Amino acid sequence: MLVREQLTMSEYRDKDPLIHGIQSKIRVVPNFPKPGIMFQDITTLLLDPKAFKDTIDLFVERYKGKNISVVAGIEARGFIFGPPIALEIGAKFVPLRKPKKLPGKVISEEYVLEYGKDCLEMHVGAVEPGERALVVDDLIATGGTLCAAMQLLGYLRT
């Protein structure tokens, strides 16, 4: 009889030394920028070249050869992780920017954040209908930012 081991997410993280190594480099700052927020600070991960490279490699391994032609990076921290992943998987990099930063014609999507409200914009023509995209950011809190990014890319669905 084959018995599969069921692991919770945190047990899985603890068992995988690579993921544990990456996680241990992310500094958690309580009550920043507001009371009640546990801020996940990835700048401490960037100080460690091995942990930074392990992070990129993890995504490259997962997404290489999956026919992805666009890596869409969310401002600001998706601009740190997105470009090295894009280069390695042979995809173009498209920045999804905060309002009024892109000089060309844009499409926009508003969203609600854990501590405020914001908007993402993408250049019209940067992504063609039918392309396969990978959205990259440093973290999901409420998921509002990721949903807005997916909405933006979804407008181009064939």
Ligand SMILES: O=P(O)(O)OC[C@H]1O[C@H](OP(=O)(O)OP(=O)(O)O)[C@H](O)[C@@H]1O
């Ligand atoms: O899942 P959500 O609740 O939408 O939150 C996650 C988003 O919040 C952070 O960015 P932030 O808006 O703080 O902007 P920054 O990267 O420009 O500092 C983070 O980098 C994600 O983009």
Ligand SMILES: Nc1ncnc2[nH]cnc12
């Ligand atoms: N908890 C958190 N840590 C870092 N960035 C964030 N953006 C929104 N929530 C955040």
